Amino acid sequence: MHDELKPHHSLSPFPLSRLMWTTLQSITKSQNTPLQAAATHTHSRMERWLSALLLLLAMPVEAAYVGGGVSIGIGGGNAGVGSGRGGGAGSVWIGGGIDTPASSGSRLSNAYTALQAWKSAVTDDPNKVVGTWVGSDVCSYKGVFCSDSQDGMGPFVAGIDLNKANVRGTLVKELSLLTDLTLLHLNSNRFSGSVPNTLGDLSSLQELDLSNNQFSGPFPAVVLEMPSLIYLDLRFNSFSGSIPEDLFNRKLDAIFVNNNNFEGERPQSLGNSPASVINLANNKFSGSIPASFGLMASKLKEILFLNNQLSGCVPEGVGLFTEMKVFDVSHNSLMGHLPDTLSCLSQVEVLNLGHNRLSGELPDLVCSLKSLMNLTVAYNFLSGLSQECTKLFFRSVGFDFSVNCIPNKDMQRPQPECSSTPGGGLSCLRIPSAQPLVCGAMAVLSGTAADPASKSP
Secondary structure (H helix, E strand, O other), X not given: OOOOOHHHOOOOOOHHHHHHHHHHHHHHOOOOOOOOOOOOXXXXXXXXXXXXXXXXXXXXXXXXXXOOOOOOEEOOOOOOEEOOOOXXXXXXXXXXXXXXXXXXXXXXXXXXXXXXXXXXOEEEOOOOOHHHOOOOOHHHOOOEXXXXXXXXXXXXEEEEEOOOOOOEEEOOHHHHHOOOOOEEEOOOOEEEEOOOHHHHHOOOOOEEEOOOOEEEEEOOXXXXXXXXXXXXXXXXXXXXXXXXXXXXXXXXOEEEOOOOEEEEEOOHHHHHOOOOEEEOOOOEEEXXXXXXXXXXXXXXXXXXXXXXXXXXXXXXXXXXXXXOOEEEXXXXXXXXXXXXXXXXXXXXXXXXXXXXXXXXXXXXXHHOOOOOOEEEOOOOEEEEEOHHHHHHHHHOOEEEOOOOOOOOOOOOOOXXXXXXXXXXXXXXXXXXXXXXXXXXXXXXXHOOOOOHHHHOO
């Protein structure tokens, strides 16, 4: 498998600051803006959230990795804003006042049952993270984050972050007792086995990150039963089999299933997804990019199909995504000429079409895209470059057109390899437009490319 291209995005969920933002919303009673899924370019947003919290606390706060933590409390008692007693190393007690988490009743009692059952399923804890899960005060456990409820029922466990804790073990069915859980981040551990079906009871869960573990088996269909989920990260595991059609019918803003062993044709429901980021890279998906691709939400910013077994043409519908920043279909078997609609990607920064079987000329309209930072068409069968494409070098754009069939250029294929055009009669010839393209016009004229978010359950 080829390595995933890391520069495409800088997703970093930082659940601690998300919990702080959620609490600030409840304190100010401003519930008009829902928590958004982690997506590209989140750092500036994080800085705004942390700045708001700093103004509230008038003290420095840092969202550290597991084990770092801070011990603060917001709300409760006569002080309004002040120190809480549930801090502990690596934990955050939000809504604490002078009351301790241990006095909150059934919610934390259920959390204690769930976390102790999970602790018993841990077989290695080299960083002594789960080792702090001692006693009934679950809000003092490392990696466990509590928040105060607005229903008068006391505090609850709102988030669990064991990212990079290097814990080995399995997930247990008792985790379903954490019915108020909003964030579950388990990136970079050694959890294995399957995802318990009981986790469908986590009706408040918004972000699920199981990436960089050793999970196996079929796609965990239980995630489709989580009504609040908006961020799903299953990358770098050993899941296998097909992807369920319903995945792209959900109201997910970010979908990462790359670097697994998924196979089969991509679901035709792909066009129903309202997501802004989708990564299907480094699997074994086959067939063509579905026709429904052009019906996806116009807010789509990144989609990665790289290193699969895709065939067919680059769909003309790609031109509808005028906010797209990353489009990567490299290391597949796509054929035919490139559509002129690629020139509609006015915001695209990374356009990777390399390692396919594409032919014809590279459209000059594509080389004219103003936001381009990297354009790769290497290892295809392209036969020509326009004058506009040669100007890319003067714009400091990373441009790789090696190993094609372009006359009078270095590092091209031997002539015998260029004597026949690959495709076996596949009809997706580029038809140059007689007039300038009106990008995105297909959505208006056909009425079929409307935002599919309204179709999601």
